[in-house]
Amino acid sequence: MKKMVRNIINTLLSLVIVFSALFGTSITARAEETKQFIPFRSDYVNYLSKYSYSKSDVTQYVWLKLFKEELNWTPGMPWYHPQFTSWSNRYYSNYVSSTGTTESSQNKQVTYNPEFDTFLYQTVINNPEFVVNWINENPAVFTQYTKTIKDHPVFAKSVVDLTAEGKYLGGGFNSPTNVFLMGINSTSDDKQNAKWSATCTTASTHDIDVLRIYGNQYSKLNTPQKDWVRTYMQWMVNDYVDHGAAAIAARNNSVELYNLIAASYEGFVSAKAQEFFNYAIGNNDVHVGDIIVNGAEGYKVSNQLWTGAEDVAQNNNDMYLIFMVSDADCDYKSATDLGDNDYDWLAYNICFGGGYWARLRTLVSGNGTTYEQMQDWLMRYYLKHPNASGGWSINNAVARAGQTHNIYHDGNINVSACNSKAGVRPGGHVDPSFWCSGHCDEASTVFNKPVGVGRINLSSGYPGGAGGGQGSTYRWRIYDSKTGRVISESGWTENSSIVLSSRDTWSSTIVVDCGVKIYHGHGNQRTSYSEHVGSGECYGTSNNGRHNSFDVNGTYADVKRCIRYGHSFAVSDYNWNADHTSCTCIMRCVNCGTAHNIIDDSITNTSYTDRIEYTADFAHTSAAPKTDTVLKGSGEITFTGADLSGSASGVGKGSCSLPASKITKGPKGVTISANATKTSYTILNRYGEIIDSGIFSSNAIDTQTKFIDLSYYDDNQLEGLYVIINMEAEKPTYNSKDVYVGQVPGDYRVNYIKFHY
Numbered sequence: 036m037k038k039m040v041r042n043i044i045n046t047l048l049s050l051v052i053v054f055s056a057l058f059g060t061s062i063t064a065r066a067e068e069t070k071q072f073i074p075f076r077s078d079y080v081n082y083l084s085k086y087s088y089s090k091s092d093v094t095q096y097v098w099l100k101l102f103k104e105e106l107n108w109t110p111g112m113p114w115y116h117p118q119f120t121s122w123s124n125r126y127y128s129n130y131v132s133s134t135g136t137t138e139s140s141q142n143k144q145v146t147y148n149p150e151f152d153t154f155l156y157q158t159v160i161n162n163p164e165f166v167v168n169w170i171n172e173n174p175a176v177f178t179q180y181t182k183t184i185k186d187h188p189v190f191a192k193s194v195v196d197l198t199a200e201g202k203y204l205g206g207g208f209n210s211p212t213n214v215f216l217m218g219i220n221s222t223s224d225d226k227q228n229a230k231w232s233a234t235c236t237t238a239s240t241h242d243i244d245v246l247r248i249y250g251n252q253y254s255k256l257n258t259p260q261k262d263w264v265r266t267y268m269q270w271m272v273n274d275y276v277d278h279g280a281a282a283i284a285a286r287n288n289s290v291e292l293y294n295l296i297a298a299s300y301e302g303f304v305s306a307k308a309q310e311f312f313n314y315a316i317g318n319n320d321v322h323v324g325d326i327i328v329n330g331a332e333g334y335k336v337s338n339q340l341w342t343g344a345e346d347v348a349q350n351n352n353d354m355y356l357i358f359m360v361s362d363a364d365c366d367y368k369s370a371t372d373l374g375d376n377d378y379d380w381l382a383y384n385i386c387f388g389g390g391y392w393a394r395l396r397t398l399v400s401g402n403g404t405t406y407e408q409m410q411d412w413l414m415r416y417y418l419k420h421p422n423a424s425g426g427w428s429i430n431n432a433v434a435r436a437g438q439t440h441n442i443y444h445d446g447n448i449n450v451s452a453c454n455s456k457a458g459v460r461p462g463g464h465v466d467p468s469f470w471c472s473g474h475c476d477e478a479s480t481v482f483n484k485p486v487g488v489g490r491i492n493l494s495s496g497y498p499g500g501a502g503g504g505q506g507s508t509y510r511w512r513i514y515d516s517k518t519g520r521v522i523s524e525s526g527w528t529e530n531s532s533i534v535l536s537s538r539d540t541w542s543s544t545i546v547v548d549c550g551v552k553i554y555h556g557h558g559n560q561r562t563s564y565s566e567h568v569g570s571g572e573c574y575g576t577s578n579n580g581r582h583n584s585f586d587v588n589g590t591y592a593d594v595k596r597c598i599r600y601g602h603s604f605a606v607s608d609y610n611w612n613a614d615h616t617s618c619t620c621i622m623r624c625v626n627c628g629t630a631h632n633i634i635d636d637s638i639t640n641t642s643y644t645d646r647i648e649y650t651a652d653f654a655h656t657s658a659a660p661k662t663d664t665v666l667k668g669s670g671e672i673t674f675t676g677a678d679l680s681g682s683a684s685g686v687g688k689g690s691c692s693l694p695a696s697k698i699t700k701g702p703k704g705v706t707i708s709a710n711a712t713k714t715s716y717t718i719l720n721r722y723g724e725i726i727d728s729g730i731f732s733s734n735a736i737d738t739q740t741k742f743i744d745l746s747y748y749d750d751n752q753l754e755g756l757y758v759i760i761n762m763e764a765e766k767p768t769y770n771s772k773d774v775y776v777g778q779v780p781g782d783y784r785v786n787y788i789k790f791h792y
Contacts, residue, residue, distance in 0.1 A: 072093075073093055073096065073097075074093075074097065076100075076104070076114060076126040077126045077127060077128050078128050079097050079100070079101050079126065079145075080101075080127070080128060080130050080140040080143075080145060080151075081128040081129065081130040081140070082094075082097055083097060083098065083101075083130075083145075083151070083154050083158075084130040084132070084154060085130075087154035087155070087157040087158045088157040088158075088161055089161065090161050090162055091162070094158055094162065095158065095162055095164075095165045095168055095169075098155070098158060098165075098169075099168065099169065099172050099173055101145055101146065102146050102173045102176045103172070103173060104122050105121075105122045105123065105144055105145060105146045106146060106176070108121055108122050114126075121142065121144070122144075123140060123141060123142050123143055123144055123145070124141065124142050127139060127140040127141035127142075127143075128140055132150065146176065147179065147180065147183065147186075149186055149187055149189070149190075152187050152188075152189035152190045153189055155189070155190050155193065156189050156190060156192065156193040159190075159193035159194065159196075159197055160193055160196050160197055163197060163202060163227075164227045164228070166194070166197065166203070167203075167214070167226070167227040167228060167229050168227075168228070170218075170229070170231060170241055171228065171229065171230045171231065174231065174241070177241070177244060178239075178241070178244050181244040181245070181247040181248055182247065182289070184247050184248050184250075184251045184291060185251060185290070185291075188251070188252075191248045191251050191252050192252065192255070194245065194248045195248065195249070195252050195255060195256065195260070198245070198260065199257055199260070200259075201259055201263075202225065203215055203223070203225065203226075204245075204259075204260070204263045205217075205221065205223055206266070207262075207263045207264075207265075207266030207267065208236060208242075208266040208267045208270060209235050209236055210266075211223075213242055214226045214227075214229055215240075215241045215242040215244070215245050216233055216235075216236055216240050216241065216242040217232075217233055217234070218230065218231035218232050218233060218241075219231065219232050220232055220233065220234065236267070236270070238283045238288075242267075243283065243292075246264065246267060246291070246292060246295065247289055247291040247292060248291070249263075249264050249291075249295070250289070250290075250291030250292055250293075250294045250295040251291045251294075253294070253295065253298065253325070254322070254325070254348070254349070264295060265299070265300075267295075268295070268296060268299045268300070268301040268302070269301050271283060271284040271292060271295070271296050271301075272284075272296050272299065272301040272302050272305050272307070275293075275296060275307065276305055276306050276307055284296050290320070293314075294320050294321050296311070297311035297314050297315055297321045297326075298311075298315065298321050298322070298325040298326050298329055299329055300329045300330055300332060300333030300334075301333075302326075303326060303329065303330040303333065303394070303398075304330075304333070304394070308398060309398055309401045309402075311326070312326065312398040312399075312401070312402060313401075313402050315353075316353055316354070316402055316404055316405060319352050322348060322349075322351060322352045323351050323352065323353055323354055324347045324348040324349065324350060324351035324352065325348050327340075327347055327348070327351065327381075327395065328340065328344045328347055328348045330391060330394070330395060331344070331391060332344070334390060334391035334394075336390070336391050339384065339391075340381075341367075341369075341370035341373065341380050341381075342370075342373070342378075342655070346654065347381070349636075349637055350635075350654055350655060351378075352634065353405075354399070354405050354408055354409075355408065355631050355633075356377075356378055356633065356655055356656065357378045357381050357382050357385070357408075357412075358382055358405070358408035358409055358411060358412040359408055359411060359412070359602060359629070359631065360377060360378070360602070360604055360622065360631075360633075360655070360656050360657070361377040361378045361379045361381075361382050361412065361655075362375065362377060362379070362415070362602070363379060363382070363412050363413075363415035363416040363419055364379065364419055365379045365380075365383055365416065365419075365420070366379070367379060367380045376654075376655055377655050377656075378655050382409075382412050382416075383416075385399060385409065386409060386412070386413055386416070396409075400538075403537075403538060406538050407537055407538070410537075410541045413429065413541075414429050414432075414433065414541075414594070415602075417429035417430060418430060418433060428485065428486040428487075428543060429486060429487070431485070431486070431487070432485070432486050432487020432488075432541075432591055432592070432594075433487070433594050435487065435591040436487070436591050436592065436593050436594035436734060437590075437591060437592075437593040437594075437734055438590070438591055438734075439492075439588050439589065439590040439591075440588065440589055440591070441586060441587070441588050441589075442482065442484075442485065442488070442491075442587045442588060442589045443480050443482055443585075443586065443587040444584065444585070444586050444587075445478050445480070445584060445585045445586075446496075446584040447584075448476050448478050448553065448583040448584060448585060475552045475553055475554045476552070476553045476583055477550060477551065477552050477553075478550060478551050478553075478583075478585040479548075479549065479550030479551070480547075480548075480549060480550070480585075480587065481546065481547070481548045481549075482546070482547055482587075483516075483543075483544075483545070483546055483547075484513070484535075484545040484546070484547050484589070485589060485591075486541060486542070486543050487540060487541065487591045487592055487594075488535070488540065488589035488590065488591055488592075489534065489535050489537075489540035489590060489591065489592035490532065490533070490534050490535070490589070490590040491511075491513075491532070491533045491535070491547060491549075491587060491588070491589055491590075492531055492532050492533075492587070492588045492589075492590070493509045493511070493531040493532075493549055493551065493585075493586075493587055494531060494585075494586045494588065495507040495551050495553050495583060495584060495585050495586070496583065496584040496586070507529075507551050507552060507553045507554065508527040508528060508529055508551070508552045508554075509525075509527070509528060509529075509530070509531050509549065509550065509551050509552075510525055510526050510527050510528070510549065510550050511523065511524065511525055511533065511547065511548065511549035511550075512524045512547075512548045512549075513533065513535075513539075513545060513546070513547050513548070514545070514546055514548075515539070515542065515544050515545055515546075516544045516545070516546045517544040518544075522535065522536075522539050522545065523535075527552060537592070540592050541592075547587070549587060551585045553583045553585075593734075602624045602626060602627065602629070603624055603625045603626050603728075603729065603730075604622045604623065604624050604625075604656070604657050604658075605622070605623060605624075605625050605657070605727075606620060606621070606622060606623075606658050606659065607621040607622065607623040607630065607747075608620075608621045608747075609621070609651075609661045611649070611663050615638060615640070615649040615663065615665065616636060616638060617634055617635060617636035617638065617651075618634070618635050618638065618649075618651035618661055618663075619632050619633070619634050619635075620632070620633045620634075620635070620651070620653050620656070620658045620661065621633075622656065622657075622658060625727065625728065625729040626729055626730055626731070633653055633656055633658065635651035635652065635653050635654075637651075637652075638650065638651055639652075645666060646664050646665060646666050647664070647665045648662055648663070648664050648665075649662065649663050649664075649665070650662045670792045671789055671790065671791055671792065672699060672789070672790045672792070673787050673788070673789045673790075674693055674697060674787060674788045674789070674790075675785075675786070675787050676691075676784065676785055678693065678697060678788075679691040679692065679693055679760075679785060679788075680692050680693075680694055683784060683785045684782070684783065684784035684785065685782070685783060685784075686764070686780050686781065686782055686783070687763070687764065687780030687781075687783075688761075688762065688763050688764075688780075688783075689761075689762055689783060690759065690760065690761045690762070691759075691760050691785060692757060692758060692759045692760070693757060693758040693760075693788050694757055695721070695755045695756060695757040698756050698757065698758075698790060699790070699792070700753070700754070701753070701792060702745050702753065702756065702790045702791060702792055703744075703745055703746045703791050703792060704742060704743060704744050704745050704746065704790075704791040705718070705742070705743050705745065705758070705788065705789065705790050705791065706740060706741070706742045706743075706787075706788070706789040706791070707740070707741050707743070707758075707760065707785075707788055708738060708739070708740045708741075708785070708786035708787050708788075708789075709738075709739055709760065709762055709783065709784065709785050709786060710736060710737065710738050710739070710764075710782070710783060710784050710786060711733075711736060711739065711762040711763055711764045711783040711784075712732060712733055712734070712735065712736055712763055712764050712765050712766075712781070713730065713731075713732040713733075713762070713763040713764075714730070714731055714732070714739055714741075714760065714761070714762050714763075715728070715729070715730045715760070715761045715762075716728060716729060716741070716743075716758060716759065716760050716761075717758070717759045718743065718745075718756065718757075718758050719756070719757060719758075719759070720752060720753060720754055720755055720756055721754050721755025721756075724752075726745070726748060726752065726753065726756070727743050727745070729741065729743075735766070736764050736765075736766055736781045736782065736783070738786065758788060760785060760788075762783040762784075762785070763783070764780060764781035764782055764783035765778040765779065765780060765781055766778065766779060766780075766781035767779075
């Protein structure tokens, strides 16, 4: 018995010696004073599950011992035994998990395991010196946690909370008061027992570890923490611009650091700004709202963010709310009178502002997705504000949508004929038609492409008969006069059609430089010079008094109905995440069907005796706020014009309805078919509540069909259902010279209304 007691005493003494080596005499003394018992290895996990929240030297000691021993299961270590495959295979116990379940820690590594981060969080925030002790004794483990911080959001939060009032941060980059950087060399009065040493920031200093954590939690940082981050930005951005993939903040080295520089003002004004902006558009880890806010702060125009920096940063992970959900009516008057409370004020500044806004506009224009979104908003803006500068060109493009118009015509190209013998085919056969490779007539032109033209066609005409033109080739160079970017270029070719991208279709700075060669010939007309199999012997040319022509025609891009009438977004569905920290609203335009997810992660909650109510408000959208409560403790029926009330057919404009008495209860959907240029419908219930409404249109009077899904509604909501349809029909009219003079009323009719059950 005495021998057993002696062994226990020796074990405890050895633990005290180890404890002293880990923490220094001051912490050991405190441990001896309080007479705290140090648990056996098998009880480590259970102990931490019970006491991680306590302010305790022993708790810190157990964590650091656990890190060290789990990761060093090698022969020669006092905790190693060859019969076991790992530390947790030998030392284990039951414990209560952070979700309240009783589990075994056997074969379950604690180090780097997110399941135990809740316990780690408690130790960090209740023992401020723990992080310093951790870096002292297990710096590689601390660094590895930060390198995989995306897997450890709870641990990340612990460091954010610990440093919320500036603890250990000091002055930031290369500051002597920065404890995370300097360690023992720090001049801070609060450096604890820091033992590491550094003099300036490098890829391996521990301030970089903290930056990784902050990069993962940036939206949750307070102002002093964000200011601390900013002290590193210029250094990291310069390093990335100079060294690319080898830089400290390169994505392949640290996604978190890359996220920081991508959202920074320094990144916004750097040579990599477009790369950073494009990354934010395609990656939810970086919010475009942060780029907008940080850029505005750097340009000192934060006062121009009318809804506030926090609002803009929080609600814009991309630019969809700014350009697509905003209706372009610009009914705002001031920062305190925002009209319908959408982001029109922000869209307008991006499109037309100078200075900072011009810089942002350049980035928006350089990204295919946001450029098209901006053009969508601009077209709707110009349609609603036709007198605005630039409005005519957009309105002209919309009016001509889908149509082909002549852009350039030259009908006075003199025809010179070749005087020569007939061409000879291979084998000596005479060809009554030939081309002369040595003689041709040329013409060229340079012009600014009209806004909205998406296809350019080059053509030439020549009179029939001997001596006329016998085929043509074309050349062109299309470029952006603002940037010098060449969009399309070709030497002499028979191809005569060029298709432009959406970006260049709607640009106002595209220049077309093109020309034609009309080849001389003799004999039968041919459609192209390459059809002539032989060339004749040319004795000279003479003018025959005829004229060739050169034409450039442009086809205007077809325009979505929403450009004409505006998007009309309605809620398709709401989805809450499991812990009610965010809610996703699926918005769908009832006109064009475009859908987009809007995420609100600024959830408010109200607790009652029996329940908790979570509310997402979806600011700056037409989506109604959504509240979720968590408790505590067959066939088809078709109707045609004869079934309808009102004018189911006519000329010009007309309205009709399908009475509720004809509609059987419980429909799951309805299809409306009409012949008109514009058809609007409204579906209402017995209380006058609009169940669905929308517009579908066409450039010409033709059959239009629309399906409306009613499966989201229950029978009570669809009680007493009826349908109202309004139609308009217009057709073009021309004068005696076949010149378009305007629109006149045309015939409209309802083909059918079909209910699906």
